[in-house]
Amino acid sequence: MRTPRAAATIAVASTILISLLGAGAPAHAAGSSGNLILIGGALNENAQILQRIVADADPDGSGPARARIAIVTAASAPAANATEAADPNASNAAANGLYYADLFQRFGADTYRVPIDVATNYSGDPYVPSNAFSTAVADQVRASTGVFLSGGDQSRYVATLMQCAPASGNAYTSCTDTPVLGAIRSVLNGGGVIAGSSAGLTIQNGAAMVTGGESYEAWRYGAYAGTGVGSKDLTYSPFGGFGFFTEGLLDSHFGTWGRQARMIALADHVGRDLVVGVDETTALVYDRATRQGTVIGANGVSVLDLYGADIVGTRAEGVRWHYLVNGDRIDFGTLAVTAGATKRTGAGTGSGPAVKRDIWDSPSGSGGTSSMVNQAKALVKSSASVAEGTTWERRPTYRTYLDRVSGTRWWSTGGFEGLEVSFLPE
Known part of the structure; x- marks a missing residue:
């Protein structure tokens, strides 16, 4: 550690x-x-x-x-x-x-x-x-x-x-x-x-x-x-x-x-x-x-x-x-x-995002954001405490966990702080 x-x-x-x-x-x-x-x-x-x-x-x-x-x-x-x-x-x-x-x-x-x-x-x-x-x-x-x-x-x-x-x-x-x-x-x-x-x-x-x-x-x-x-x-x-x-x-x-x-x-x-x-x-x-x-x-x-x-x-x-x-x-x-907007503590509203396959992806085109960023943004504004995703590749597959913890804060413009990230092989 x-x-x-x-x-x-x-x-x-x-x-x-x-x-x-x-x-x-x-x-x-x-x-x-x-x-x-x-x-x-x-x-x-x-x-x-x-x-x-x-x-x-x-x-x-x-x-x-x-x-x-x-x-x-x-x-x-x-x-x-x-x-x-x-x-x-x-x-x-x-x-x-x-x-x-x-x-x-x-x-x-x-x-x-x-x-x-x-x-x-x-x-x-x-x-x-x-x-x-x-x-x-x-x-x-x-x-x-x-x-x-x-x-x-x-x-x-x-x-x-x-x-x-x-x-x-x-x-x-x-x-x-x-x-x-x-x-x-x-x-x-x-x-x-x-x-x-x-x-x-x-x-x-x-x-x-x-x-x-x-x-x-x-x-x-x-x-x-x-x-x-x-x-x-x-x-x-x-x-x-x-x-x-x-x-x-x-x-x-x-x-x-x-x-x-x-x-x-x-x-x-x-x-x-x-x-x-x-x-x-x-x-x-x-x-x-x-x-x-x-x-x-x-x-x-x-x-x-x-x-x-x-x-x-x-x-x-x-x-x-x-x-x-x-x-x-x-x-x-x-x-x-x-933050440029008011920070919020605790959960938002609505269900959290579904498990995302290929969470480490690189989307086509330029100028946007990938699944991992999108998954995190969806999590912090929802009522859920965790979001998950897996890699497209197998043998092994890596599972990503995004966890809302006591120090997590988020704001309406799309930013957040203190989200915890973990990667575990399956």
């Missing part, structure tokens, strides 16, 4: 863990400056999120200066040729740079497209790996008031913006900043904003960054260091990412792709007690100075609290789940949740 730890002890333990695993940035320290805007993916040109990025990057509010956002798309695959690179509707690093530059300009920001990706594919390609070491490129980034990290594969950010010691399967345990990553870090430390969507969120993690995997395989086979390319197994990078957010493990597409179970498995494997997962078309705005997080956007942010949970082998009991929606806030120093 895990032993609950005070917030100060957790911060010390996090610092020690990151030091041991070789993280390139320190754990959170009081007085840190700058904001993080952690987007769970499928931004869908959400005006609330985009306006917040530009507003946080604006150096003088309503004054004459404008936000200047450096757009980093190195998590995307490189363009195969000049035609693809120039097509803003294509999906490659150069094309994505064009798309996001136009998007942020529409919201009132100046932009700089950072010309870096993992390979040079054609003559005259301006997006090249060596630009990560360019003084001129680093200076352009450093002159920005914000940085946007687009989606793709977070391992490409490691490959392009970090210098890592060779390791099997890119499971790096020692890395340092390239000049451009150093410039990105200086924007944040100087009070700027770092926003990232999907892989751009995940790369902001400290040690033990998730690199791939599905929930069922995570519980059946466990976790191991690696990139997870071509496999559903749960993999992670021991060194981690850029180390901007160290309150807990980060994951994207969270309540949309049913990733709660995979991240509980990873957190237990690496000895971490907090997971922060952000749904699609949703962002967590994190103030590093105050350690306050605010949710904006269409869906929610999950905070999974493993302190005191009983996790042995392939069973987990008593993980506390907080689900915050637009306007809700959390203090990461205390894990106190401030």
